[in-house]
Amino acid sequence: MDKKSVKKIILKVSHVFEIVLALIILFKVLLGAVDLSRVIWASYVSNVLNPAAYYEVEAILGYALLLVIGVELVIMLALHTPESVIDVLLYAIARKLLLIPKDKGMIEVFMGICTIAGLFAIKKYLFTDKDMNEQNNS
Numbered sequence: 499m500d501k502k503s504v505k506k507i508i509l510k511v512s513h514v515f516e517i518v519l520a521l522i523i524l525f526k527v528l529l530g531a532v533d534l535s536r537v538i539w540a541s542y543v544s545n546v547l548n549p550a551a552y553y554e555v556e557a558i559l560g561y562a563l564l565l566v567i568g569v570e571l572v573i574m575l576a577l578h579t580p581e582s583v584i585d586v587l588l589y590a591i592a593r594k595l596l597l598i599p600k601d602k603g604m605i606e607v608f609m610g611i612c613t614i615a616g617l618f619a620i621k622k623y624l625f626t627d628k629d630m631n632e633q634n635n636s
Contacts, residue, residue, distance in 0.1 A: 516575055517575075517576075519575065520571075520572045520575040520576060523568055523571055523572050523575075524568075524569070524572045526568065527565050527568040527569055527572070530561070530564070530565050530568070531565055534558070534561055534562060534565065537558060537561075538558065541554055541558070556596065556597070559596055560593060560596055560597050563589060563592060563593035563596065564593060566589050567586060567589045567590055567593060570582070570585050570586045570589055571586055573585070574586050580625070581621065581625060584617050584620060584621050587617055588614060588617050588618075591610055591613050591614055591617070592614065594610060595607060595610040595611070595614075598610070
């Protein structure tokens with residue numbers, strides 16, 4: 499076997515492995531969505547008389563954003579586009595901002611907002627229409 503055929507085999511195996519990992523992540527996200535539904539049912543629907551505390555709502559939102567990050571990760575593994583990587587980063591930073599402890603200073607919040615603004619700027623100004631058309635056609 500020459501080097502090119504070995505490289506092709508390794509590349510194919512790694513693509514298959516990547517798809518398998520994406521399917522595993524997607525399955526876990528589906529299980530997590532069922533669990534999130536169960537938690538919401540237990541906290542809000544079956545227990546209407548007792549309102550949920552702030553930390554419970556924060557935990558539910560954090561868990562929901564974690565599931566969204568999982569879905570975006572699967573999309574990133576399937577598409578291999580720079581825009582999908584930026585989307586994963588946006589959701590991860592948004593989740594981190596949501597879960598910053600309230601006793602921390604505003605520096606972390608400000609840095610997170612600046613990071614999100616920077617990612618939006620990258621998405622708007624560094625991606626051309628040609629990049630977007632290529633992503634939509636693939």
